[in-house]
Every structure is written in structure tokens, then in C-alpha cells.
Amino acid sequence: MLVLGIESSCDECSAAVVEDGRKILSNNIATQIEIHKEYDGVVPEIASRTHTEWVKGVVESALTEAGTDLAKIDGISVTNRPGLIGSLMVGLSYAKGLSLASGIPFIGIDHILAHLYSARLEHDIEYPFIGLIVSGGHTIISVVRDFDHIEVMGTTIDDACGEAYDKVAKHYGFGYPGGLIIDQMAQKGDDRAFSFPDPSLHKGEHRYDVSYSGLKTAVINQIDQFHNEGYEKSEHNIAASFQKAAITMLMKRLFKASSDTGISRVVAGGGVAANSYLRSMLRDKNNLEVYFPSMELCTDNAAMVAGLGYHYLKRGDRSGFDLSAGSRVEGFRKKYP
Ligand SMILES: Nc1ncnc2c1ncn2[C@@H]1O[C@H](COP(=O)(O)OP(=O)(O)OP(=O)(O)O)[C@@H](O)[C@H]1O
Numbered sequence: 626m627l628v629l630g631i632e633s634s635c636d637e638c639s640a641a642v643v644e645d646g647r648k649i650l651s652n653n654i655a656t657q658i659e660i661h662k663e664y665d666g667v668v669p670e671i672a673s674r675t676h677t678e679w680v681k682g683v684v685e686s687a688l689t690e691a692g693t694d695l696a697k698i699d700g701i702s703v704t705n706r707p708g709l710i711g712s713l714m715v716g717l718s719y720a721k722g723l724s725l726a727s728g729i730p731f732i733g734i735d736h737i738l739a740h741l742y743s744a745r746l747e748h749d750i751e752y753p754f755i756g757l758i759v760s761g762g763h764t765i766i767s768v769v770r771d772f773d774h775i776e777v778m779g780t781t782i783d784d785a786c787g788e789a790y791d792k793v794a795k796h797y798g799f800g801y802p803g804g805l806i807i808d809q810m811a812q813k814g815d816d817r818a819f820s821f822p823d824p825s826l827h828k829g830e831h832r833y834d835v836s837y838s839g840l841k842t843a844v845i846n847q848i849d850q851f852h853n854e855g856y857e858k859s860e861h862n863i864a865a866s867f868q869k870a871a872i873t874m875l876m877k878r879l880f881k882a883s884s885d886t887g888i889s890r891v892v893a894g895g896g897v898a899a900n901s902y903l904r905s906m907l908r909d910k911n912n913l914e915v916y917f918p919s920m921e922l923c924t925d926n927a928a929m930v931a932g933l934g935y936h937y938l939k940r941g942d943r944s945g946f947d948l949s950a951g952s953r954v955e956g957f958r959k960k961y962p
């Protein structure tokens with residue numbers, strides 16, 4: 626089954642053709658990073674306008690690259706939530722138009738479930754597993770029972786992990802987007818220079834939750850308070866110490882989730898899953914079976930949307946033309962503790 630995937634939830638305009646949920650025939654990702662760089666963040670109105678200009682070309686070249694055309698496509702899979710409404714509307718409306726004109730069925734896809742599916746494009750992974758979503762907008766630790774079924778264990782109670790990276794980078798003028806830049810700067814810094822706090826959310830209903838707002842404030846406004854004598858207050862040291870605190874906080878909750886559930890298989894997804902510190906901390910845990918998507922499949926891409934869509938379409942699921950776009954996650958109830 627050939628599925629055309631379309632992704633436009635934020636600032637990546639992407640289309641892909643994936644065969645049987647696994648074989649990527651094309652994965653065309655047009656990023657708007659250069660456009661939003663001057664604002665140090667994504668400007669929603671500019672993002673949706675740019676999607677409008679790009680979507681047709683991006684879809685057509687994905688079909689061409691895959692050596693196919695619309696007539697040979699069996700289903701269309703498109704992100705319809707969560708994300709920026711204006712951006713989502715462009716991809717969703719385009720998919721509806723293609724479906725209406727061609728008679729090819731389409732399915733609306735949850736972007737978070739798609740991030741969790743990314744690693745499955747490249748690896749055989751059995752359910753259940755502990756799913757870790759760490760992206761620009763979300764930080765979620767969950768038990769993943771099936772492609773369409775997750776049980777949320779913990780989330781951020783304020784900022785997402787990637788958002789904290791981006792805000793710290795913006796404050797210090799490191800550049801945009803901040804995650805990769807801080808990760809690279811941290812390689813040249815000493816993470817012992819600052820001891821940033823880990824919020825004590827480990828009790829009761831917050832056992833698996835994280836919080837990045839306090840860490841962000843500490844790094845931005847209270848740097849002197851957490852400085853350790855004998856170390857330089859350099860930008861590289863700030864980056865390294867922030868990165869250590871941000872990732873360690875998350876890993877502690879993840880390891881606890883794994884040991885409490887007895888599920889040792891862990892699958893990461895989302896932009897921050899590309900982070901080198903996170904990858905090495907997870908890889909060093911010998912008792913865990915860990916899967917990551919390749920770098921290109923960590924951030925937003927349509928291959929994960931097409932791959933996940935295949936499973937819904939194969940089961941006979943279809944979306945109607947009344948399907949709307951949604952800005953928030955839906956239907957993920959917190960099941961633990
Ligand atoms: N190496 C890295 N280390 C840390 N963060 C990174 C790295 N590479 C990318 N990021 C961060 O990943 C985020 C982008 O990831 P992604 O595209 O999955 O997020 P998003 O789509 O904006 O959010 P969401 O998926 O929650 O809607 C940004 O915050 C970026 O700074």
C-alpha cells in the first residue's frame with residue numbers, strides 16, 4: 626500500500642511517500658528556519674502563508690522523487706493536530722482537496738503519535754514500550770500499547786524541553802533554533818560550572834512530570850546563584866550545565882517510569898531526541914532496549930505521518946471532509962500513577 630503523507634503542523638512543510646508503513650520512497654522536508662531566524666522563533670502567520678506557497682511543490686516533488694504519481698497512491702495521511710492552526714489548515718485542506726478530486730481516501734493523524742512512530746520506520750519494535758516525546762511543543766512520558774493507543778505517565782507542567790532550549794538560546798543570543806546550537810556549544814563546555822536545580826516534582830501525582838520553567842529562570846535570571854567557584858562563567862559552560870540539568874531531569878523520570886512499569890523497551894521521538902547528551906545517557910543504560918529515529922526523522926517530517934497513516938488506512942479507518950484541525954493533544958488521558 627502506497628501512502629502519501631503531508632505534514633505542516635509548524636514550520637516544516639513536508640510530504641513523503643511510504644510503502645506499507647515502512648519503506649520510505651521519498652521524504653521531502655522544506656524547512657522555514659531561514660525565514661523565521663530573524664524573529665528568533667516561529668511567526669505563525671508567516672508560517673501558514675509560507676506553507677500555502679510551498680505545499681503544492683513539496684507534494685509534487687515527493688511524488689516524483691518516489692517515482693510515482695497520485696493515481697498510484699492508495700491513501701493520504703495528513704497531520705490534523707496538534708500544532709499551529711493556520712499551518713495545519715494548509716496541509717489538511719490540501720489533503721482534502723486531493724482526496725476529493727481523486728477519490729483516494731484520507732486520514733487525519735495526531736502529530737505526537739507520528740513522532741512516536743518515527744523509530745518504527747527503521748526498526749522492528751514490539752509493543753508495549755515506554756514512549757518519550759521530547760519536542761519543541763511537548764514533553765511526554767507514556768506507555769505505548771499500540772500505534773493508536775498511549776497511556777500518559779508524565780508530562781511537563783509548564784514549558785516543553787525544546788522550548789526551554791530555544792528560550793535559553795534566544796536570551797543569550799546563541800542563535801535559532803536553539804536546541805542543536807546549545808547541544809554543539811555544550812560539547813566545548815564544562816557541565817560542572819553551574820549546578821542548576823531539579824524541581825522536586827517526584828512525589829504523588831507528579832511522579833513522572835517535569836518542569837522547565839524554573840530551570841529556564843535559573844539559567845536566564847539567576848546565573849550567579851548557581852555558579853560554582855573555580856569555573857568560568859562562559860557561554861559554553863552555561864550551555865553544558867543547562868543541557869546536563871535539562872536532560873538529567875527528564876531521564877530520571879523516564880528511568881523511574883521504566884522500572885515502575887517493568888517495561889524496559891524505550892522509544893524516543895521529537896526534535897530533542899536528536900540531542901547528543903540524551904542519546905548517550907539512554908545508550909549507557911544497559912538494562913534498557915533503546916530505539917531512536919535517525920536524525921532526519923527526529924524533527925517534523927511527513928514520512929512518520931505516512932508510516933502511521935498506513936496502519937489506520939489498512940484497518941479501514943477514513944476521515945470525513947468535516948475533519949477539523951486542532952491546536953492541542955486530544956484523547957491522551959493520564960493513566961498513572
Ligand atoms: N540536538 C538537539 N538538542 C536539543 N534540542 C534539539 C536538538 N535538535 C533540535 N532540537 C529542538 O527540537 C525542537 C524541534 O523539534 P520538533 O520539530 O519535533 O518540534 P515541534 O514540531 O516544533 O513541536 P511539536 O512536535 O511538539 O509540535 C526545537 O525546540 C529544537 O530546538
Ligand SMILES: [Mg+2]
Pocket residue numbers: 736740760761895896924925
Ligand atoms: Mg514536531
